[in-house]
Amino acid sequence: MGFFSKILDKLGFDAGASKVEEMLRTPVPPKAPAGGATSTLGAGAAASAPTATATPATAAPRAASQVDVTAQLEQKAAANPQKLNWRTSIVDLLKLLDIDSSLQARKELATELGCPPDLMADSAKMNMWLHKAVMQKLAANGGKVPAELLD
Known part of the structure; x- marks a missing residue:
């Protein structure tokens, strides 16, 4: 299972979401x-x-049902004792999902999602790219993600 698949699973995407993710990577x-x-x-x-x-x-692959990503994350944030800024921070997003947020884990996720090598050398730039890429991939896999989190 890829790192991104863990994110899909934590957000309640259908069991077939990993297959959708694989189909999106296959030409x-x-x-x-x-x-x-x-x-x-x-x-x-x-x-x-x-x-x-x-x-x-x-045919374009689609998840069987759309997941409201914002609602899922807001619900998790309300139940979490830490104040996590998941809307802008990839570290906080991963912490909220109870997924390893270490630099090594983020580099693994960035590599999986195709982060440009020049951004991988600067963790701040990589983190900003990674947050946006995760949100875009969630939307591509059938997630309902607000436009302001995709830009």
């Missing part, structure tokens, strides 16, 4: 060319060609 295979490719095939093969190109892999 979609290119579609077969239209028109000319079927002209060299026999009549029987041409008739079956359209069904071969209409695969579920071309």
Whole structure:
């Protein structure tokens, strides 16, 4: 299980959310060319060609149900004795979810999400990038995230 999958699990995303996350990282295979490719095939093969190109892999993956990320985090924050600023701090966000927030753990998460190497050298810049990237990935996996947390 990847580090981001732990975040999905802690926020109550469906069990299939890890599969959605994996699908988002997997490139979609290119579609077969239209028109000319079927002209060299026999009549029987041409008739079956359209069904071969209409695969579920071309459909955009979605989580089975949308998770209200803000509501989940606000509920956890209200129950937490610490005052954690999860809206801007990746460290506080991870602490709120009871996930390792050490520098090494954040570097692991940043690597998993594709943080540019120049930002990895500066922990403050990496943290800002990482918070935004986590929020964007949550939204991409079916989470309801306010626009101000995505910018």
